[in-house]
Amino acid sequence: MKKQTIINITFGGIGGQGIIKASELVGWAALYEGYHVKKSEVHGMAQRGGSVESHVRFGGKIYSPLVGPEQADYLLCFHAEEHPRLKTFLKKDGVDLAGFLEKAQAIIENPRHLNTVLVGVLAAYLPIRNESWQKAMEVVFSPKIIEENRTVFEKGKALVRQ
Amino acid sequence: MAKKENLTKAFLSGNEALARGAWESGLKVAAAYPGTPSTEILESLALYPELDVQWSVNEKVAFEVTYGAAVGGVRSLFACKHVGLNVAMDPLMTASYAGVSAGFVVVVCDDPGMHSSQNEQDTRWVGPYAKVPILEPSSPSEAKEFVGQAFEISEKFDTPVIIRMTTRISHTKEDVDLGTRTDIAAKPLVKDWEKYVMVPRNARMRHEVVEKRQEKLVKLSEKSRLNKVELKNPSLGFITSGISYMYLKEQFPDASYLKLGMLYPFCDEKIKNFSKKVKKLCVVEELDLFIEEHVKALGIRKAKFKHPSFQLGELGPATIGDLVAGRPKNEKKLPARPPRLCPGCPHWSVFSVLKKLDLFVAGDIGCYTLGSLPPTSALHTCICMGAGVTFNEGVRRAHPEGKIVGVVGDSTFVHSGITGLINAVYNKAKGIVFILDNSTTAMTGGQNHPATGKTIRNEATKALDLPALCKACGVDNVDVIDPAGALKEFEELVKKRLDENTLSVIIAKHPCKLIK
Numbered sequence: 001m002k003k004q005t006i007i008n009i010t011f012g013g014i015g016g017q018g019i020i021k022a023s024e025l026v027g028w029a030a031l032y033e034g035y036h037v038k039k040s041e042v043h044g045m046a047q048r049g050g051s052v053e054s055h056v057r058f059g060g061k062i063y064s065p066l067v068g069p070e071q072a073d074y075l076l077c078f079h080a081e082e083h084p085r086l087k088t089f090l091k092k093d094g095v096d097l098a099g100f101l102e103k104a105q106a107i108i109e110n111p112r113h114l115n116t117v118l119v120g121v122l123a124a125y126l127p128i129r130n131e132s133w134q135k136a137m138e139v140v141f142s143p144k145i146i147e148e149n150r151t152v153f154e155k156g157k158a159l160v161r162q
Numbered sequence: 163m164a165k166k167e168n169l170t171k172a173f174l175s176g177n178e179a180l181a182r183g184a185w186e187s188g189l190k191v192a193a194a195y196p197g198t199p200s201t202e203i204l205e206s207l208a209l210y211p212e213l214d215v216q217w218s219v220n221e222k223v224a225f226e227v228t229y230g231a232a233v234g235g236v237r238s239l240f241a242c243k244h245v246g247l248n249v250a251m252d253p254l255m256t257a258s259y260a261g262v263s264a265g266f267v268v269v270v271c272d273d274p275g276m277h278s279s280q281n282e283q284d285t286r287w288v289g290p291y292a293k294v295p296i297l298e299p300s301s302p303s304e305a306k307e308f309v310g311q312a313f314e315i316s317e318k319f320d321t322p323v324i325i326r327m328t329t330r331i332s333h334t335k336e337d338v339d340l341g342t343r344t345d346i347a348a349k350p351l352v353k354d355w356e357k358y359v360m361v362p363r364n365a366r367m368r369h370e371v372v373e374k375r376q377e378k379l380v381k382l383s384e385k386s387r388l389n390k391v392e393l394k395n396p397s398l399g400f401i402t403s404g405i406s407y408m409y410l411k412e413q414f415p416d417a418s419y420l421k422l423g424m425l426y427p428f429c430d431e432k433i434k435n436f437s438k439k440v441k442k443l444c445v446v447e448e449l450d451l452f453i454e455e456h457v458k459a460l461g462i463r464k465a466k467f468k469h470p471s472f473q474l475g476e477l478g479p480a481t482i483g484d485l486v487a488g489r490p491k492n493e494k495k496l497p498a499r500p501p502r503l504c505p506g507c508p509h510w511s512v513f514s515v516l517k518k519l520d521l522f523v524a525g526d527i528g529c530y531t532l533g534s535l536p537p538t539s540a541l542h543t544c545i546c547m548g549a550g551v552t553f554n555e556g557v558r559r560a561h562p563e564g565k566i567v568g569v570v571g572d573s574t575f576v577h578s579g580i581t582g583l584i585n586a587v588y589n590k591a592k593g594i595v596f597i598l599d600n601s602t603t604a605m606t607g608g609q610n611h612p613a614t615g616k617t618i619r620n621e622a623t624k625a626l627d628l629p630a631l632c633k634a635c636g637v638d639n640v641d642v643i644d645p646a647g648a649l650k651e652f653e654e655l656v657k658k659r660l661d662e663n664t665l666s667v668i669i670a671k672h673p674c675k676l677i678k
Contacts, residue, residue: 014499024335027173027335030337031171035337036336037336037337038334039334041333049501049504050498050499050502051498051499062336063408063411064479065301065408066479067479068412069480069494081499082499084496085498139173
């Protein structure tokens, strides 16, 4: 039963980088894939440039909405200065995707696309089918910006294959 | 996000799920004043066109409007953050006596860890204080389920029902099953003076009703599935509730649980029976010792409790193990980046002048509270909503010759600054009250209020005229200026008003950068 395995992901950076949106996209994709999924972060003052961290956990049955220390299977870092703090969440054999941050920044023209590119990177690792990602994007992005986000999502996935 | 409407499952936050559950349960009227972590409840309800929803001027008003609707005969909901309930305590305490006609649910979102609050007060104590039942969900799915039960309890037992949420439940998202709405017709309006006119003669009778209701609610608590026993391995048992249950289940999946979904009144027999069935018993709760003190009062001697260090802040997966082991809290957290005023925020101009003139600045609740952070350090008090106005007066009464001013935001001024301003005029207080008017409720994400001239659904309404209002209160001078566009003039104006022995309001008007 593949769906019993729990996957823990920690996202982090600073307010205004679209981290909540990124974790929202992963959450909806996991929902469409049929997993039980929980996501947690703190809003409130995050918009004022403070640290933001978000956790997504999906699999068979999820209790805690937060990833514990050294429990994340994947770490998606949006801001290099936040990396040391976020690294404490990563499992010893977890996958640190921080190396993709610079590459992602290099291939986008609009900084608002950073979150979708990085989710594209993450998508290359997750047991979620393309169909579920596409449905998730339809819910998370407005019709006006969905096509550009589909494009950069694919670019993110391609970064992993390189 | 129109597509969401056709879904059978959605990825919803606790606040969104609660709103959905209320809508499905036939809710008609809802009101709130914005406040993290509760704001999204009303924002979500506003998306259902069949509901009558509003941002109210403050929590007392929101409570009374919705409670009035419940007395009038339709299911109604009031939502607030923990400190918001303080503002609405006056009507709550007597609503407990008078009861309801249709269901009335009070949603209170506590903020353990103070992610965006001025204190860490624990709303569970309001249960015994106001003698009203309290339900506490552990997840968004439960928030949705519990709100329906809360309406039923409210109607069956003729009482307001509190649903106590916390930031972690309000803002966690989960896949939630969606249902359909049950429409409920309004009950006929009845004139029942013995029930709804709380003069001493009637209130004495209603107090008797309240005490009898308490006994009935205890019976409900004993038999309700809201208080759920999960007997597994008897060597370790937990009495817990809310988010703590989830952290425990993650780390102690084989233990036995008494999960309290109805926190008040307590189910004493269930607690005693459960304690007999497990070898080691541990009470796990966030913040105050609400369950602990009750379990102690029941004389359950085997129960183990948390180290006092756990009365502060949120629990979490990193610390729950220490709590269960009876150790002090030992959180190893690297420092996080603090919030600050946004680049280009109009408040910067105001604070640059207040700092330059070396004034004592009585502050208030909003983005501008961030002006207190070093190195700006240009705001010197922040206690509660509206105190920017009243602290200008109070601090002056200690130091009549001091260089003292007050600042308050536009939304906060309307919430509870106006009465303080009238008081200052009436009692001949002097000084300057700055209304930092960025034309929104910025800190909670940009909600409308009476002075924006728009409702919760962005529909046009009459706009409150702040300068005219201040003049009508009897303030000596009312100036409106955009300090961002005229910093020098702003500074001259402040100096001029400081030199006069008058009470002045300076409305520093410039829209928030985040308004779209």
